[in-house]
Each structure stands twice: as C-alpha cells, then as structure tokens.
Amino acid sequence: MTKAHVHGETQEEKTRRKLLKELNPFADLILSVVMLSLSPFIMFFSMIHDKLMFKFLNKTYIYNVSWEDPRMDQRVFDLNESDHVITIASAGCNVLDYIIEGSQVTAVDFNSCQIALTEIKKVAIMYIEYDQFFEIFSKSNMALLRELYPSKLRQHLSAPSQEFWDDGIHSIKSFMYSGTSGNMAYVLFRVLLPLFGMGFIRRDLVTGISPEALRAKLSRCEYRLRSLAWIMDNILLRGGRCLAGVPERQLNLGIHRPNNLAVVIERIFFNSDMVNDNYFYAGYILGYYQSHNAPRYLRKENFAKMKKYLLANKLHLVHGTMLYAIDNVETPITVASLLDHMDWMPERMINEEITHLMAKMDPVRGKIFWRTFADDVHAAPLAWLEPEKVDDSDDRVGMYWTTWIAQIKDCKVAYEERVDTNQSKGLIADMWTGLKVVSFPFLKPLISSTMKGTSGHAKDMESFYRFQKEGYDAFREGLLHARPVLMESLPLKKEGDMVWVDIGGGTARNLEFFPVEVIRKYFKKIVILDISASLLEIAQRRVNAMGLEDIVEVVEADCTSPSCFASLPAMGTVDCITMSYSFSMIPDQKAAVQNATKLLKPKGQGILALADFFQEGNFDDCLPSFSRKVRRVESKLHKWWFAMDHVHLLSEKQLTYGEPELERIWDNRFRGAVPFMPFFRPYHGVVVLQRK
Secondary structure, eight states: OOHHHHHTOOHHHHHHHHHHTOOOHHHHHHHHHHHHHHHHHHHHHHHHHHHHHHTTTTTSOSOSSOOSOHHHHHHHHOOOTTOEEEEEOTTSHHHHHHHHTTOEEEEEESSHHHHHHHHHHHHHHHHSOHHHHHHHHTTOOHHHHHHHIIIIIGGGSOHHHHHHHHHHHHHOOOSTTOHHHHHHHHIIIIIIHHHTTOTHHHHHHHHOOOHHHHHHHHHTOHHHHHHHHHHIIIIIHHHSHHHHTOOHHHHHTTTTSTTHHHHHHHHHHHHSOTTTTOHHHHHHHHSSOBTTBSOGGGSHHHHHHHHHHHHTTOEEEEESOHHHHHHTOOSOBSEEEOTTGGGGSOHHHHHHHHHHHHHHBOTTTOEEEEEESSSSOOSHHHHTTOOEEOOOTTOSSOOOSEEEEEEGGGOOEEOOOOOOOOOOOOHHHHHHHHHHHHHHHHHHHHHHHTOOSOOHHHHHHHHHHTTTTTTHHHHHTTTOTHHHHHHHHOOEETTOOEEEEEETOTTTGGGGGSOHHHHHHHEEEEEEEESOHHHHHHHHHHHHHHTOTTTEEEEEOOTTSGGGGGGSOOTTOBSEEEEESOGGGOSOHHHHHHHHHHHBOTTTTOEEEEEEEESSOTTGGGSOHHHHHHHHHHHHHHHHHHHTTTOOOBOHHHHTTTTTTEEEEEEEEEEOOBTTBTTOOOEEEEEEEEEO
C-alpha cells in the first residue's frame, strides 16, 4: 500500500487496515514474549481442554443458536420436498430452515440437551400459535413458556427432553444467553463491549440507525476495536473456546493466523448489515431478535409451512453419533450438511463417516457440504471428493474460513474403512525398545563390529534394527504419528487392480491398516521393499499370517540402486508408492525419488505418498517475527537430535527432487510428541505427489 493511498483513505478504511494488518515491531516483540511465557500454561490447558468441554455434554446445551448461516446452505442446496437432508441438530435453527422447504430432515446430535432444545422448538411450532412462539423463542418470554409448557408442550416431547425441560423452564432465564456459548456471548457483548466504550451499538440498534451511520461510528473506534480483538484472539479464543464449543483439533486448523477474531470483527462490523440482516450478532448484542432481523424459522410468513411439514413427520431427531444416524436412515440422502464437525475429527473418523455416507447417499443427487476453520480442505479423505469452494462472501457468521460442497456423482475414489490396530506390548516393553533406540549412537560401533557381509547404508540400517525388530512396531505407534494418517489418506481406485510398492516397508505394518478383503478387492500386487533383512523377516511372518502370499511380495533391495528394478513391477505400471518414515533415512534421496517416479503410472494415474518428519510446519512463515526465530532454533534442535539415529528431517528441498514430473497435490503437517518426551514435539506430515 502506497503512502498516497494511505493518506487518501477514509476513516473506515484506516480502521479496517489497522485492525487486520498492522502490528508494529515493538508490539510484535512484546506480545510474542508474553505469549511465549504463557506457552506452558497454554499447552497444559490444551491437554485438558477437550475433556473439560465434553463435561458439558448431556448436562446442558453448548449452542443456544446454530452458528452456521442457512442462507448459504439454501443457495447451494436448492431444496424441495423430494430432498432428504442429514445434519447436526445443534440449536435447531438450520434444521427448521430446511423444513421450510418441505425437505425430510434427519437431525442428529451427540448431546441430548441439543436434541431437547431442537425438539421443544419443533413441538411449539406444531401446537402453539405463532405470536406465542415468537414471544418465547425470540423475546425469551420464559414466563409464557412456563405457562404453556405443562398443557401444550410437555406431552409431545420425548422422555429425555421432558426431563431436561421440567427443570429448564425454571433454570433458564433467557434463550439468547443460555448454554455455554450463550453465557460466553453475554460476557463478550453485554460486558466487554460496554467496557471498551462500545455500548452505543446496542443503544443504536434499539433506537434505530442506518447501517451506514453505524459503520461510521464504529470506524472511529480504531484503538478500542484493536484492543478488543487482541483480547479475543489471545485470551478468549485460547481460554474460553470450550464454552464456545471449539475443540483443540479445530483451533489448530487456524491458530497459525495471528488475528482470527480481528478478521471476524471486521467481517461483522464492516461487511455485514447488523441493523437489518445480521441477526446472529444483533441478537446477541440486544438479547433478543427483532421481527425484521430474525432467523427464517422465527418469521411469520414461514410458520404455517413449518407446522404443515412437522405435522407430516418430516423431521426425525436422533440422539447419538452421526454414524449411527447414517446407518439407520431408510431413504437415500440427497444432502449431508455436516456443519463444521469434520474439523473435530482425525482422518480415520472422517474416512469412516464418508464411507458410511457413500452407502446411503443418492448416487446422482447426493451432495456433501461442510464448513471449516481451515484455509483449505483440511483432510485428504475430503480432498479426494474433489469439492468446490462455496462463495461465502455473504456469510453473516464470519467464523469459518472456507466452505465446501462435493457432488457424489463426480467422486472417482472408492472409500473403505481402515483397521484401527494397536501394536503396543505394554509400557515395560516400549521402554526397553526406547532405551535401545536412544542408546544406539553409543552402541553402534560395537553392534556394527559383529556384522559381516554388509556395508554402507545397508549395514547402518541392519545394525539399527537388528536388536529392536521384535518391539519395532509397538514402540513406534507412539512416535510415527503420520503413518496412520498416510494410510487413511491413500486413495483407492474404484476399478481396483492397483499395484502398490511400499518403499522402506520394514515389517509390512502398513498392510494391517486395511482389512484383508479390502486388499484383495483393490490390489493385484503389493511389494514390501526394504534394505533391512531383520525387518523383512517380520514382514514375511505378517504376510503369511494375513494369508496374502499370493498378492504380497517381500523384497530386500536398495531403492536408490538401478539394480532394484529387477525385483520390482515394470516401470510405469505402479499406482501408488508409499514411504512411511523411510524417506528421511535414505542417504541418496534424489535417486530414491527418481527411481520411484520411473515406476509410477503417468498422466495423473500414479502417486508417491510420504509420511515423515519435517523441519518446518505448513505455516511457520505466518508466525510473528520473534516466534519465527524461536521456531528456527527449535527446528535445529529437532534436526540434530534425530540425526543421531540416521533420521534427517525433510525440508522443502527434498520435496522438489521429482520436479517437474511430480506435482504436489497434498501437504499436511502437524506436531506429534516423542514417547516419554511430551514437550519434544517435532513436525510430522503427509505429502502426496502425483506423476504428470
């Protein structure tokens, strides 16, 4: 931005720029030191956060309103009476929005209290008048609810919902400020805003103001907005997210952005119309909805339609998991509206859910729709759906960074559940193997002197693995965090007949992530290639135990040598090559990638998938200046420590060795602890490269 442009900008433009972009070096240093000093407490809180959040389940509802804008949903769903939507109940707001269109809706929630909240809205629409309904659920007239509940509502509720509301009609004082997120909203909008001198927003919404005039007044609150944003980003987001229903896994998708809630503030106050349209925040600031600025399910013109379709039994509420609800639907699903709950789940659970959905979706009309706190598609099983990014410029919530929709008919990948196996042999055995690993650098000369007939890298690897082969898999379950992610991320071709080469496949542990019947369904040939005879001995035992001798071949060879091709499938015939924590242990990595590339099928049909340790995360360059320096020191420490065991953490350089023939189509990195060293958390990652 030029000086001339800065000098010519309006007050609103200046406030928005400072809110989002500017942080002077001195403030950067001070805030970085503050956050660094708090990092032990933040790490401790992150360990207990999700447990604390789940304590609320089935005791109270978390969400008093549904925090997803249904206007976006309606734009891309184009719902009608022939649709069947499966979704999360949440507070019932979006569920009822779908009902307006006459669609059949299956709404599921793991929290019985969210079901109770949705159900009381449902029966109220069915059995009381509109004016009463609006007075209760817009104005929080709890006296009227207590009056009508015994005679009009209670008998139509399920037994668990009766139990919740028998007490709830007395204990809940306001729908707008109830539930953990509603309580947090009260602190933010009714306490902090006035404390920061912005109580005028509520007064103006009550007395009436134009959207333009309100934005102009907010533009003059530059420093108040920036201070509020800092508190929200660094204290409320990190410390109060359990009340807002934001788990640790979801937060990690966007924590690299230093100003998440500053962006949200900018979106709300300057990109939306709180006076006439953005009922999400106007409702929280006021404590109630206004008749002209309310969700569609609270509008009079939609009440008769909702009553008609609810009386026709169009809404089915399910207390349980999404998987349970999917498995028990009786009619094909045309829309799976999954809100943001994919952010909560690891790749295994995402893959499992999509696998179950695929069996129940309408194969022609089926759509999968989700929101995320991530900048992009955040899990490989979602990426293989080939989703389209949804225009979210009119999103009134502003809390999500991207929104996606996938058409089932366009999906080229087969989805199958993986196997959740655990190789642990117990704490003592794991500690014994760990002792062998950490003591290897000191014992290496002695071990190597007893080995004859091998040399170079082969000798190094055999000496390393020879005396830990029996406990190899068990110990590494807690160390190689990206390996299960890699196996969940491996795309299966619908037509089958795949050829898979697992370079550095060691004990053939990766086979056990697939049920035997899935291996036989999709693969015609699998090669486990390794340089260590000791590990391949375990691999052959595993192959025999699984009864896969006719498909799987165990090969002892050096993948960097031209001689390896004599023992491998023909060049240009391999569908996928995996390297699970083996690439970082290969001395001639360029030769390994070049040989792997020759094996892969061309024209986008062959992939090289890596799971390994990395020197850098995906977003190191997003860190503040001081934090980047700390991160570089930490990276050097990780690099030195792992090098003692012949593990050389990957950098961007190694990932370019296959260019221009290989194109990176997936790159996801995350931290993972080392066994018995919880504060030593290097980066792990899964990278998928496709041959052009």
